[in-house]
Amino acid sequence: MRLVIARCSVDYAGRLSAHLPPANRLIMIKADGSVSIHSDTGSYKPLNWMSPPCRLTEQPDRLLITGKSGETLTIEISEIISAWSADLGSDPGLVKDGVESHLQELLAAQLDVLGAGWRLVRREFPTAIGPVDLMCRDSAGVSVAVEVKRRGEIDGVEQLTRYLDLLNRDPLLAPVRGVFAAQEIRPQARVLAEDRGIRCVTLDYDTMRGTDDGMLRLF
Amino acid sequence: MRLVIARCSVDYAGRLSAHLPPANRLIMIKADGSVSIHSDTGSYKPLNWMSPPCRLTEQPDRLLITGKSGETLTIEISEIISAWSADLGSDPGLVKDGVESHLQELLAAQLDVLGAGWRLVRREFPTAIGPVDLMCRDSAGVSVAVEVKRRGEIDGVEQLTRYLDLLNRDPLLAPVRGVFAAQEIRPQARVLAEDRGIRCVTLDYDTMRGTDDGMLRLF
DNA sequence: TTGTTGATTTCGCAA
DNA sequence: TTGCGAAGTCAACAA
Structure with missing residues (x-):
């Protein structure tokens, strides 16, 4: 990794054009x-960047970076304030816990959160337009398609609606009801879902994880 | 800005948990x-980070960063390889050209791209479920709702469909037709749109900008 | 290679 | 402040 602090102006030409004085x-x-080119404020996102794969060409007072689909990043350097280089080696990588797939696992193991007597038909139930997160049957044996999200927004409601439209054409499954389950559900998404007869359920990841731990200890 | 190259392990606890060996x-x-904590590969996104506003506490071999909603980032440093500091001053900021709003402006000024004799009723035409990008009337006086996207995907078709459903309930406007205009339209989005009777139009930003420049020169 | 979906998305605008 | 949509989104994964 090379790090250069310099007075520079930058031009990007690719999907859009952008200029930095x-x-x-x-x-x-x-x-x-x-x-990537960073200022001293803002979050981790750089002002400008070029993602790999790309090619770097060095000229006296200029860096030219060309992306594989023809984007160009031009850095005009008027003064180098400092420059360093270091070899960091490869990185073992990040371990994550608490993303949507975990939420889906936990809910599959705790279907009573949705209703007493529910049973799981399949996780990632396949359809022609993509997998339904959880396909269940409620205590009365009625099919229920569950869409699990970390954050419930309108897109997720549309996604579930498409699944329901399709599934309800299958006489072996119909009628199929819908449940939209998320840690946080945006008001507009909730309105749209309920307008379409889809039940909204807010999930608490920590509680579910706690319950799950308890289950693991019991058995 | 301070830059430290160090052997370290990192733990993040916030919306999810993450660990770096x-x-x-x-x-x-x-x-x-x-x-932010960067490895020597990957794009601009760091392995771990804490966005502002946050508070940094330094301990002998550890950095503790606390976010405003209680997230914590803990960096355990076992060896500092190098460290620098520099004052960059404030940044004049980025100038962008070619984003969706520009596309919408250009199309509003060149409605003949969609058809001869079309006229603009309103940009950002308000509805209860959000603004329609362009509301027009074609040469026959029929209402047309236009959704403008840089990249046309299924979500955009769904969005336009919602608008059309709503607008067609208004007897003063109905019937309302739909146009899905984008620089690039994904095949699946095109199929869905045309299946719903929505016309798809591919826009060329450079041509439209050129035409617009020409218009400006003429008047 | 293409398409789809998730993300500690971030960012900007408007109500 | 909050909500919502765009983004040079990026990145992982499946078909």
Whole structure:
């Protein structure tokens, strides 16, 4: 990794055009050739960047970076304030816990959160337009398609609606009801879902994880 | 901005939990207190980060960063390889050209791209479920709702469909037809749109910008 | 290779 | 402040 702090102006031409007037910034050049330009504020997102794969060409006062589909990033350097280089080696990578797939696992193991006597038909129930997160039957034996989201927004309601439209054409399954389950459900998504007769359920990941731990201890 | 290259392990606890085993990495600490941890590969996204606003606490071999809603980022440092600091000053910011709003402006000024004799009723035509990008009337006076996208995907077709459903309930407007206009339309989005009687139009930003420049020169 | 979906998305605008 | 849609979204995964 090379790190350069320099006064520079930047131009990007690709899916859009973008320009940065001259100022002092950090230029980060990674071992894979990717480049990002950071200011001293803002979150982790750089002002400009080029993602790998790309090719870096160095000229006297200029860095030219070309992406594989023809995008160009041009960094005009008027003054180098400092520059370093370091070999970091490869990274063992990140371990995550608490993403949507975990939420889906937990809910599948605790269907009583949705209703007493429900049973799971299948996780990732396949359809022609994609898998339904959880296909269940309620205590009366009625089919229920459950869409699990971390954050419930309108897109998720549309997705579940498409599944329900399709599933209800299958006489072996119909009628199929819908449940939209998420840690957080946006008001507009809730309105749209309930307008379409889809039940909304808010999930508490920590409680479900706790319950699950308890289950594991009992058995 | 402070830059530290160090052998470190990292733990994040917030909306999810994440852990990074020990390795050499770059720790970037911005003037606003935000922190990001980069490896030597991958695009601009860091392995772990904390967005501002947040608070940084330094301990002998550890950095503790606390976010405003209680997330914590813990960096255990076993060896500092190098460390620098620099004051970059404020940044004048980025100038962008070619995003969706520009596309919408250009199309509003060149409705003949959609058909001869069309006229604009309103940009950002308000409805109860959000604004329609362009509301027009064609040469026969029939209402047309136009959804403009940079990249046309299924979500955009769903969005336009919702608008059309709503608008067609208004006897003053009905019948309302739909046009889905984008620089690039995904095949599945095109199929869905045309299946619903929505016309798809591919836009060429450079041509439209050129035409617009021409118009400006003429008047 | 293409398409789909999730993301600690981030960012910007408007109510 | 909150909500919502766009983004050079990126990135992982399946077909």
